[in-house]
Amino acid sequence: MNFKRMLTITKKEFIHLKRDKASLAIAFIMPIMMLILFGFAVTSDVKNxxxxxxxxxxxxxxxxxxxxxxxxxxxxxxxxxxxxxxxxxxxxxxxxxxxxxxxxxxxxxxxxxxxxxxxxxxxxxxxxxxxxxxxxxxxxxxxxxxxxxxxxxxxxxxxxxxxxxxxxxYNPMLESAKFNVPGIIGLILQNITVILTAFAMVREKERGTIEQLIMTPVTSLELILGKLIPYVLIGFVDFLFVLALGYLIFDVVVRGSLILLIFFGLVFLISALAMGMLISTIAKTQLQAMQAAFAILLPSILLSGFIFPRESMPKIIYYIGNLFPITYFLEILRGIILKGIGIDLLYKNMLSLFTLTFIIVLITMHKFKKTLD
CATH class of the missing domain: 3.40.1710.10 (abc type-2 transporter like domain)
Incomplete structure (x- = not known):
């Protein structure tokens, strides 16, 4: 073993890390962000x-x-x-x-x-x-x-x-499954679609096929839609599948309108796919895409009310949770599945979900065009 050669490789790796801004951010900024966010958000106390x-x-x-x-x-x-x-x-x-x-x-x-x-x-x-x-x-x-x-x-x-x-x-026996299963449905729909689409465009970049696609007459909108349609179908099938399993295994019955639930599921699916596509346009490698997806998915799980009550969180953490579409989709899921309520009582969450979905899709389209240019 040559100690000098080993130090040379170590120096080379430090230089590589210095040039890789994304890895530096993951290494130094994310721990601080996670500590502050989760230190306040992760609490089992019930107050306010x-x-x-x-x-x-x-x-x-x-x-x-x-x-x-x-x-x-x-x-x-x-x-x-x-x-x-x-x-x-x-x-x-x-x-x-x-x-x-x-x-x-x-x-x-x-x-x-x-x-x-x-x-x-x-x-x-x-x-x-x-x-x-x-x-x-x-x-x-x-x-x-x-x-x-x-x-x-x-x-x-x-x-x-x-x-x-x-x-x-709504849940007189206070069964945990009645609360957890609707949340898990939203979580599965988000995580699978974001992760799958996050790798879609990055895979093209790494293989060098993105340049070939740019040279074809295919427009950016056609390319985005062509990329998303398979994942829309996969996400929709997954959504129906976990709904059926929730009923068969955990006896979680949809008390409200199934058609309304499917409609909101499609809207949320679009927002999750747009988030994944946004990650794929920003990331240069699949590793960066995975890191970015993790940086979005973990806070969305903890700050959306899936596990911990949002009312007990500090105001600033509570408002950060409002930036994730899954926060409103969970309220819609539990409202329709457990409470059996309709659009007349869900309109606030509906408008918030529509607004966030529109903003995410708009940013993704803009960023995608810049990437192609």
Missing amino acids: VKLVVFDGDKTKESRALIEKFANSNYFQVSDIVNNYDKVEEYIDKGDAKVGLTIPDGFARDVRRKEAPKVQILVDGSDPAIARTAAAYSMIIANNFSLTISGIKSSQPFKLGLIDARARVL
Whole structure:
């Protein structure tokens, strides 16, 4: 072994790394980015859960109970509605995870010590949030009961006055599969299509066939569509296949419109394919394409709400999660599959998904033309 020759090879490799800007970015910038993003995003804590309130009593006592929820670290009152049906509508749309309903006569029953009933509606489509939110709600209601009944913490434990009852919507048994399977469907659709298309154009570059394609009468639009059509078909078949497997293996039934679900699946498929094509136009090698795909896919998984509740994330991390199409597609998947809701309650997620898809396709077209030039 010649030590000098080994040092020469080492020096040559450092020079190569210095010239390879993409590898340098992966080596030094990505660890910092991952630490900051995931350090804040990866948390099992449940806090700032959106709460919608129906106050049928509108008294000092009912407002005090609402303030008790609002002042806790666990809930964030998103709205106070004047109709019980609005509470379920908010939860259907995903604008709230928990609903608090206070009946008429609440204050009267409190004064008479007749244990007024309070209903707590919980979105069971996410079992982790549902269990914790229901438990927190019971604790807050019981603490409020102890306060108004004059029981001190030093005294033996006694039941409070308020009879708080939780009702879990959409997933009464809080089965994890009901929450995970729709998310996995979106994840499979994204990961497969992004990875496959990320290598599409890079493979042409590495083999030297891209120059031959440029010399042909084929336009850039025809080339993009010709490249994407096979992956659209593959992604669509995969989508239907995992939907069927979700039903056969995990008993996850599509409660809403299957046609609407397929339509949104195609829209999301286009956005995922465009992301993959964008990566392939930027990357020069298949290794760079793999690194770029990894840099996009991992944050999208963790920041989209697939695993961790987005409400518990810091605001800036929450807004970064809004930049990924899968964030809105997961809400659509769980809304149609678990809740059985339609486009009238999904229009916000629909518009966000359409907008992001349009922007990604536009950037991809622009970048692709520049690459051909």
